[in-house]
Amino acid sequence: MRLQGKVAVVTGGGSGLGRASAIALAREGAAVVVGDVDTAGGEQTVEAIVGGGGQASLVDTEVADAARCEALMQAAVDTYGGLHVLHANAGVSLVGQDGPTADMEPAVWDRVISINLSGVFYCCHYALPRMAASGGGSIVNTASSMAHLPLGNMDAYAASKGGVANLTRSMAASAAKHGVRVNAISPGYVETSMTSVIWEMPEVRDAFALGHADGLQTPEEIADVVVFLASNESRSLTGAVLTCDRGWTAFKMPDIVRQFG
Numbered sequence: 001m002r003l004q005g006k007v008a009v010v011t012g013g014g015s016g017l018g019r020a021s022a023i024a025l026a027r028e029g030a031a032v033v034v035g036d037v038d039t040a041g042g043e044q045t046v047e048a049i050v051g052g053g054g055q056a057s058l059v060d061t062e063v064a065d066a067a068r069c070e071a072l073m074q075a076a077v078d079t080y081g082g083l084h085v086l087h088a089n090a091g092v093s094l095v096g097q098d099g100p101t102a103d104m105e106p107a108v109w110d111r112v113i114s115i116n117l118s119g120v121f122y123c124c125h126y127a128l129p130r131m132a133a134s135g136g137g138s139i140v141n142t143a144s145s146m147a148h149l150p151l152g153n154m155d156a157y158a159a160s161k162g163g164v165a166n167l168t169r170s171m172a173a174s175a176a177k178h179g180v181r182v183n184a185i186s187p188g189y190v191e192t193s194m195t196s197v198i199w200e201m202p203e204v205r206d207a208f209a210l211g212h213a214d215g216l217q218t219p220e221e222i223a224d225v226v227v228f229l230a231s232n233e234s235r236s237l238t239g240a241v242l243t244c245d246r247g248w249t250a251f252k253m254p255d256i257v258r259q260f261g
């Protein structure tokens with residue numbers, strides 16, 4: 001129970017990485033406020049936590065709307081008496097619309113940046129003073145391996161995640177005076193609804209699996225990293241952008257090398 005007595009907000013907690021993170025944070029004793037536009041998914045996460053004996057509630061949240069992000073952070077304070085952990089995780093990948101810069105509609109760019117990057121800024125902006133008033137805490141922003149190694153052909157997504165990584169590094173300096181650590185995680189490829197286009201094609205799935213040591217990732221293993229960053233065990237870390245990607249960005253092993261391995 002490393003987070004006993006703490007209050008956490010998880011955006012995008014209605015699915016995938018965010019749901020696993022919300023459940024893992026609650027298991028460690030945190031009261032969790034799930035913020036998501038998908039209220040049905042968010043309710044399922046809340047039910048899973050409450051059913052397991054934890055504390056959780058849902059706030060219908062559009063992270064591209066600054067006022068809704070402020071309302072989410074205030075709801076945590078009003079409901080549970082403070083705010084100590086933020087997992088700013090909500091994001092979109094607009095496969096089929098996001099593309100090469102020359103071809104992408106500017107409206108697609110605007111939408112991806114407003115959710116994936118501005119959404120993280122808004123949540124951190126409104127969380128920081130409330131975390132300071134609660135005695136300090138830890139922010140975990142979800143970046144991506146694409147912040148380090150873009151796939152190409154998804155220029156808006158890659159730019160948004162690069163922005164999250166550098167916002168995290170820069171923000172860590174000033175957040176320290178609020179008693180808040182700020183780190184980011186960069187997962188590799190995790191089987192969630194966002195990446196279903198990969199998993200639905202067996203040959204694509206196999207190719208992505210081969211790029212990771214020991215295959216594809218699960219939301220639960222990423223949630224373990226979030227719990228570590230939220231807890232006091234990571235007290236030395238701030239301004240870190242942690243690649244937790246089973247080596248996806250660390251090495252590239254061509255098939256000719258792999259067959260001798």
Ligand SMILES: NC(=O)c1ccc[n+]([C@@H]2O[C@H](COP(=O)([O-])OP(=O)(O)OC[C@H]3O[C@@H](n4cnc5c(N)ncnc54)[C@H](O)[C@@H]3O)[C@@H](O)[C@H]2O)c1
Nearest residue numbers: 012014015016017037038062063090091144189190192194
């Ligand atoms: N799945 C992967 O392989 C992978 C890898 C690296 C990073 N990520 C990042 O992890 C995060 C979670 O992705 P996931 O794979 O769990 O996807 P997912 O689609 O399963 O979950 C995303 C959640 O965010 C919510 N959301 C989307 N837009 C929102 C908005 N405007 N306001 C509020 N909530 C919104 C969705 O409703 C959903 O519940 C994203 O930031 C994504 O970019 C995912």
